[in-house]
Amino acid sequence: MTGSRQSAPTPQPTGLTVHSKSRVLDVSFDDGANFSLPFELLRVCSPSAEVRGHGPGQEVLQLGKREVGITALDPVGNYAVQPTFSDGHNTGLYSWELLYKLGAQQEQVWRTYLERLHAAGFPGDSGREPGAALPAAPAAGHGCGHKH
Numbered sequence: 001m002t003g004s005r006q007s008a009p010t011p012q013p014t015g016l017t018v019h020s021k022s023r024v025l026d027v028s029f030d031d032g033a034n035f036s037l038p039f040e041l042l043r044v045c046s047p048s049a050e051v052r053g054h055g056p057g058q059e060v061l062q063l064g065k066r067e068v069g070i071t072a073l074d075p076v077g078n079y080a081v082q083p084t085f086s087d088g089h090n091t092g093l094y095s096w097e098l099l100y101k102l103g104a105q106q107e108q109v110w111r112t113y114l115e116r117l118h119a120a121g122f123p124g125d126s127g128r129e130p131g132a133a134l135p136a137a138p139a140a141g142h143g144c145g146h147k148h
């Protein structure tokens with residue numbers, strides 16, 4: 001069908017500024033929205049398979065990313081950027097749509113992340129500290145989660 005629209009176009013970025021000292025990525029969009037995205041938030045919400053897994057329920061809780069930095073931010077076509085984080089992670093492609101969503105929903109994204117840390121056994125936000133490790137799970141059957 002010509003002339004029909006399924007959804008509004010994704011706002012396009014007009015500015016990206018990496019602030020290494022404060023560990024924040026400022027993103028401005030052509031609709032007037034401006035977001036300051038902490039590197040930690042970007043890292044724990046990476047769209048990579050390493051973080052999100054290959055399907056529902058396979059997400060990997062990221063720990064100890066409070067002090068993570070961005071050492072490079074490379075463009076990917078006209079639709080995304082690919083950061084390289086100081087912990088070596090560099091496989092997530094952050095589309096303009098994802099950056100906008102993370103900015104617009106930042107409060108809820110942080111809350112969900114902190115709730116996941118709490119559910120994993122971390123009091124407060126202690127799982128955000130560098131060197132954090134998942135609490136040892138009680139030994140029961142096989143440790144890989146599959147039935148053998």
